Amino acid sequence: MTLWSGRMGVEPAEVMMAFSASLDVDRRLAGDDVQASMAHVRGLGRSGILPEAEVDVLLAALGTVDEELSSGNFAFGAQDEDVHTAIERRVTEIAGDTGARLHTGRSRNDQVATALRLYTRRELAALARAVLGLQATLLDRARGVGEARLPGYTHLQRAQPVLLAHHLLAHGWALGRDVDRIADALARLDVSPLGAGALAGSSLPLDPDGTAADLGFARRFENSMDAVSDRDFVAESLFVCALLGVHLSRLGEEIVLFSSDEFGFYRLDDAWATGSSMLPQKKNPDVAELARGKAGRLVGHLAGFLTTLKGLPLSYNRDLQEDKEPLFDALDQVSLACRAIDGLVSSLVFELDTMRAAADAPVLAAVDLAEWLVERGTPFRQAHGIVGSLVRASLAGGAPLVELVTASPELGPEAAELLAPGAASARRRTPGGAGSAAVAVQLDRYAARLASDEARLAGIPAHNT
Ligand code: ARG
Numbered sequence: 482m483t484l485w486s487g488r489m490g491v492e493p494a495e496v497m498m499a500f501s502a503s504l505d506v507d508r509r510l511a512g513d514d515v516q517a518s519m520a521h522v523r524g525l526g527r528s529g530i531l532p533e534a535e536v537d538v539l540l541a542a543l544g545t546v547d548e549e550l551s552s553g554n555f556a557f558g559a560q561d562e563d564v565h566t567a568i569e570r571r572v573t574e575i576a577g578d579t580g581a582r583l584h585t586g587r588s589r590n591d592q593v594a595t596a597l598r599l600y601t602r603r604e605l606a607a608l609a610r611a612v613l614g615l616q617a618t619l620l621d622r623a624r625g626v627g628e629a630r631l632p633g634y635t636h637l638q639r640a641q642p643v644l645l646a647h648h649l650l651a652h653g654w655a656l657g658r659d660v661d662r663i664a665d666a667l668a669r670l671d672v673s674p675l676g677a678g679a680l681a682g683s684s685l686p687l688d689p690d691g692t693a694a695d696l697g698f699a700r701r702f703e704n705s706m707d708a709v710s711d712r713d714f715v716a717e718s719l720f721v722c723a724l725l726g727v728h729l730s731r732l733g734e735e736i737v738l739f740s741s742d743e744f745g746f747y748r749l750d751d752a753w754a755t756g757s758s759m760l761p762q763k764k765n766p767d768v769a770e771l772a773r774g775k776a777g778r779l780v781g782h783l784a785g786f787l788t789t790l791k792g793l794p795l796s797y798n799r800d801l802q803e804d805k806e807p808l809f810d811a812l813d814q815v816s817l818a819c820r821a822i823d824g825l826v827s828s829l830v831f832e833l834d835t836m837r838a839a840a841d842a843p844v845l846a847a848v849d850l851a852e853w854l855v856e857r858g859t860p861f862r863q864a865h866g867i868v869g870s871l872v873r874a875s876l877a878g879g880a881p882l883v884e885l886v887t888a889s890p891e892l893g894p895e896a897a898e899l900l901a902p903g904a905a906s907a908r909r910r911t912p913g914g915a916g917s918a919a920v921a922v923q924l925d926r927y928a929a930r931l932a933s934d935e936a937r938l939a940g941i942p943a944h945n946t
Pocket of ligand 1: 503507563589590593799801802
């Protein structure tokens with residue numbers, strides 16, 4: 482029997498039900514739906530809509546449902562269209578006529594929006610914790626490599642030597658912005674839609690402020706039509722997941738490149754690498770590749786759901802049911818990717834000698850030679866030209882750059898010392914730059930930021946309250 486059987490003269494068509502049912506997807510909202518239903522019932526009691534005795538019966542029935550759900554003993558029925566229907570059906574089985582009062586003043590429209598916000602609040606906070614974990618791993622690895630250096634790249638061409646710590650933290654700061662975005666999204670989604678009813682509220686004296694507080698939301702909706710049709714929090718969550726996925730993809734791509742024999746900068750730990758079914762010698766970076774591959778799926782969820790939203794008139798439309806599959810999948814996939822990349826990065830072996838040899842190619846200090854000239858009064862464009870022609874002559878004639886610099890009338894032996902291993906990265910002094918002193922400061926600032934982000938998220942419940 483459907484929730485609306487009184488209105489229709491016949492049983493619903495089978496294919497109609499198959500097409501519209503969402504239980505397989507939304508059953509994971511069960512715990513949140515029970516919590517929201519309990520808050521609704523307590524609210525009905527406070528407002529005097531239900532007498533205390535009936536409130537107690539309903540709360541006890543919901544408590545039984547909760548136990549059945551958590552022990553895996555809840556029997557979903559073939560007729561249950563969605564998780565909300567299933568729970569109301571079961572409450573009515575347990576509580577009889579009183580169960581039939583559960584849905585007083587409520588619609589599935591405000592109900593589903595409430596449950597989904599509770600779910601998203603918890604899962605986004607859990608995701609932020611996974612990102613913070615990866616950020617902490619990057620800090621750990623950065624601290625562990627001291628002054629190790631590698632070439633920094635632009636256009637994937639060697640550009641200047643940088644400290645490996647600086648390179649690793651570049652990914653860490655991007656992840657910090659993801660945490661920031663999650664915190665922002667959490668603040669905006671912290672609104673209870675419960676009490677909005679189908680779209681217009683109710684003639685009964687409901688207490689949306691009270692139910693919002695009961696569920697730990699910062700505030701209630703301001704407009705009931707907006708409350709049941711707003712899925713901005715889903716779209717924002719999908720964007721947060723997509724951009725985080727893009728960051729993990731870029732980090733993944735770099736691990737793929739750096740662990741190739743062509744680079745030889747990283748070696749994968751056996752536990753975090755895969756082999757080949759055919760080629761006995763292979764060791765493959767599948768975790769990094771999958772992190773890269775999942776980004777496509779995450780971006781797809783965002784684009785798909787925005788498309789679902791774009792033509793919808795106010796207020797609730799059944800199209801909105803399509804919010805859950807992309808949201809659940811995006812949160813699942815990106816948090817797993819975070820944890821997998823965390824494990825991969827924690828266990829990477831850094832081939833410091835190979836990196837250092839590449840970073841110490843004298844030509845990577847070319848701009849330092851130009852800046853040496855600038856410090857002695859030469860205009861930069863002219864200095865660039867002088868050094869550029871020495872590089873060209875070295876490449877064309879085979880003479881080492883250091884010899885040409887030593888012999889150069891503008892440069893000479895003192896300037897040639899800038900080409901010594903490590904000299905270039907030691908000289909970098911811009912705050913936030915890749916030099917040793919600046920990186921030491923950066924490590925402290927990054928650690929402080931990480932600690933404050935951890936504290937910021939600590940207040941958000943990891944489980945249903
Ligand atoms: N399963 C539906 C959803 O996820 C619940 C709301 C259905 N409301 C309705 N009026 N048909 O959106």
